[in-house]
Amino acid sequence: xxxxxxxxxxxxxxxxxxxxxxxxxxxxxxLWKELILRYCQHHKCFIINLEQEFPLxxxxxxxxxxxxxxxxxxLAALVAEGKAEWLDKAHKKCLVLWRSIQEWSEMILxxxxxxxxxxxxxxxDEIQSGDExxxxxxAGIDRFVLVRALKLLxxxxxxxxxxxxxxxxxxxxxxxx
Amino acid sequence: MKRxxxxxxxxxxxxxxxxxxxxxxxVARIRTDLLKEQLATFRTQLEEFARKHxxxxxxxxxxxxxxxxxxxxxxxxxxxxxxxxxxxxLGIGDFYYEIGVQIVEICLxxxxxxxxxxxxxxxxxxxxxKRRTSRETITSDxxxxxxxxxxxxxxxxxxxxxxxxxxxxxxxxxxxxDHNQILELxxxxxxxxxxxxxxxxxxxxxxxxxxxETLMKEGLVMIDDGHPDRKRRYWFPCVSLSSSNAxxx
Numbered sequence: 001x002x003x004x005x006x007x008x009x010x011x012x013x014x015x016x017x018x019x020x021x022x023x024x025x026x027x028x029x030x031l032w033k034e035l036i037l038r039y040c041q042h043h044k045c046f047i048i049n050l051e052q053e054f055p056l057x058x059x060x061x062x063x064x065x066x067x068x069x070x071x072x073x074x075l076a077a078l079v080a081e082g083k084a085e086w087l088d089k090a091h092k093k094c095l096v097l098w099r100s101i102q103e104w105s106e107m108i109l110x111x112x113x114x115x116x117x118x119x120x121x122x123x124x125d126e127i128q129s130g131d132e133x134x135x136x137x138x139a140g141i142d143r144f145v146l147v148r149a150l151k152l153l154x155x156x157x158x159x160x161x162x163x164x165x166x167x168x169x170x171x172x173x174x175x176x177x
Numbered sequence: 178m179k180r181x182x183x184x185x186x187x188x189x190x191x192x193x194x195x196x197x198x199x200x201x202x203x204v205a206r207i208r209t210d211l212l213k214e215q216l217a218t219f220r221t222q223l224e225e226f227a228r229k230h231x232x233x234x235x236x237x238x239x240x241x242x243x244x245x246x247x248x249x250x251x252x253x254x255x256x257x258x259x260x261x262x263x264x265x266x267l268g269i270g271d272f273y274y275e276i277g278v279q280i281v282e283i284c285l286x287x288x289x290x291x292x293x294x295x296x297x298x299x300x301x302x303x304x305x306x307k308r309r310t311s312r313e314t315i316t317s318d319x320x321x322x323x324x325x326x327x328x329x330x331x332x333x334x335x336x337x338x339x340x341x342x343x344x345x346x347x348x349x350x351x352x353x354x355d356h357n358q359i360l361e362l363x364x365x366x367x368x369x370x371x372x373x374x375x376x377x378x379x380x381x382x383x384x385x386x387x388x389x390e391t392l393m394k395e396g397l398v399m400i401d402d403g404h405p406d407r408k409r410r411y412w413f414p415c416v417s418l419s420s421s422n423a424x425x426x
């Protein structure tokens with residue numbers, strides 16, 4: 001999966017302070033928003049918890065870190081753009097949608113097609129970490145996001161989720177043909 | 178075409194196929210020739226247009242940009258057509274024209290980071306990275322010559338010296354003496370603290386803050402409150418080699 005390449009601004013101290021001048025701040029937000037999405041996609045990170053340390057928000061080599069206010073502002077901007085969602089009322093936990101739920105659901109359909117499972121059954125576990133998804137972007141998908149994507153497919157009549165017997169994992173039957 | 182039965186029918190079908198094929202090839206050849214002719218005509222007309230509107234192209238950067246865009250849209254490259262086409266038009270060598278265009282591109286691309294001021298050496302190094310594939314080396318003298326020509330075209334480019342550095346300004350904002358003095362101080366570490374300026378220039382803190390805030394509004398300065406010593410630093414992107422990653426462009 002290769003090393004993550006940090007952009008030039010990550011090593012420039014001022015970018016870790018919320019800029020007061022409007023134009024400069026907008027540029028700053030734009031850069032951070034893109035970085036957050038790219039970083040999360042690279043590391044398959046779905047949730048950012050504002051009350052915990054997140055490696056992206058500090059650069060030890062220049063001794064700088066983003067303030068709570070800045071982190072919240074950048075995440076809120078992503079939410080406003082539809083690229084993220086708050087998972088709680090207090091706005092402390094953020095679901096980062098570097099792919100939209102729609103895109104995830106399309107990928108699941110593709111997985112189904114690629115494995116000739118148009119009328120088949122898979123457990124959610126298998127989609128997350130089974131043989132079929134190995135090597136695809138779906139591998140390691142967050143359970144909550146997966147369920148949302150499957151719900152979308154249910155609405156379209158392409159899938160139906162069901163609960164397994166006691167102790168068994170949830171599954172989904174596809175009618176994607 | 179009606180198929181006739183029997184062997185003769187087969188012969189006719191084959192002959193008809195051959196005929197169609199050669200007609201098809203002909204059509205393709207005629208179409209290509211026509212296209213070539215149209216393109217040649219268009220190119221000549223474009224050059225004629227350029228000659229007629231030489232004055233506008235020379236004086237008006239927006240018009241010039243549109244003309245260039247029109248050329249590239251139809252796949253016509255005035256730089257490649259007539260040897261010295263642009264040289265005749267603008268009275269400069271193709272080489273300096275090319276560099277000039279690239280300098281403008283670099284300044285525009287870095288403007289949101291440095292506010293429209295860039296260190297000449299940094300500009301030169303970014304230019305060299307951009308021209309990686311060509312064989313010539315670009316010196317800062319070449320940059321200065323190219324920028325000089327840009328000035329002739331009224332593009333608002335200016336080179337000025339602050340302390341030990343030469344800076345290229347690509348925005349209309351001019352720096353006053355106070356600003357220049359602070360800029361010179363910032364060259365040492367890429368940033369200043371208010372107390373540094375007060376001490377070095379014997380200024381009242383109000384005068385320092387005033388100047389710094391104007392520079393901030395112009396996009397030439399960014400604040401940094403993150404240092405462990407809790408003192409605010411004012412950074413000058415134009416004197417820091419932080420945007421020197423040409424791939425970002």
